[in-house]
Amino acid sequence: MKLEIENLTKEFGDLVAVDDVSMTIEDGEFVTFVGPSGCGKTTTLRCVAGLETPSSGTIRIGGTDMTAANPKERGTAFVFQDYALYPHMTARRNMSFALESTDMDSEAIRESVETTAEMLGIREHLDQTPGELSGGQQQRVALGRSIVRDPKIFLLDEPLSNLDAKLRVQMRAELQQLHREIQSTTIYVTHDQEEAMTMSDRVAILDGGKLQQIAPPSVVYSQPANEFVAGFIGSPSMNFLDCTVSSGAVETTAFSLDAPAGSEDAVTLGIRPENITLDHVGGDGDTEATVAVFEQVGSFNIVYLDIDGLDDVVAQVPGAKQFEAGDRVSVTIDTDRIHLFAEDGETVHN
């Protein structure tokens, strides 16, 4: 079901946890909230679920104003980071508990629990209690408990953060599969940008309670709305260099590049590490640099450069390209992929 968040603000005393956030999430869409700790992801989600009362703004679900509605009336299901299962109940009872207070008959409840458990691969664990289950199994029970309620909107708050790295990757794929099957509108909160970039139809980036950008993963990556988004998305992070733009040239203290039209206000040049090509000297690059540190990663390598006094410029090169600290290298920058930002951090050119 469609979810509209309009001018949502939530204050805790003097602290503005969510600051005038607006977005529309379409029926069936999977949107991920990312951002640094304390940026307001969970508070926004809790306002949608009705677990927090907004200071101002409107929450509309399926076109109906639900801002003041009881959590139970909203048709949202919230899956918590710590699963919040009842420890003394079996997995089956954890999943069926919320349905028992509805007018659903016990046979229909049993069937719904079994079908969902089957889909989640936990059918043989239904008669165990959470203490007898692994983290991944507990997470599936928590998901199952929300699925059986057939919610209009799934709200998942860092659901995989307590799992080990391998299981997280597996559960990530399972969640995507689940979303394809159920096709419910989903908001997924994570601080793991890889999760956000691989799972979502759109990524919403928050900082300081404000929505910075909401767009498909490829767009937030290649067309960041501002310097914050540009630096937050992508690993290793984008390089930011002070610059001036005049007479058709972007000038840093070490080198200059052709300036894109209309970029005169720019004061910061952004270059992603993979858009820097390195060769042993002798090539006709844009400038020369000294390799400060060479990190062998495997399929690619990370090179920290000193470009004429500009320290810590990071380049990402193919795994086959080998350098050593102290090497002189020629540096070529893909000028079609540079980013320029104004004094206030807004993007001047992508």
Ligand code: ATP
């Ligand atoms: P994290 O990634 O660390 O979970 P988050 O982006 O989900 O962070 P929120 O939990 O939404 O951030 O918190 C936003 C801000 O609001 C934080 O500064 C937090 O300390 C504050 N905050 C959240 N809940 C409350 C509360 N009940 N009372 C007072 N302050 C709160």
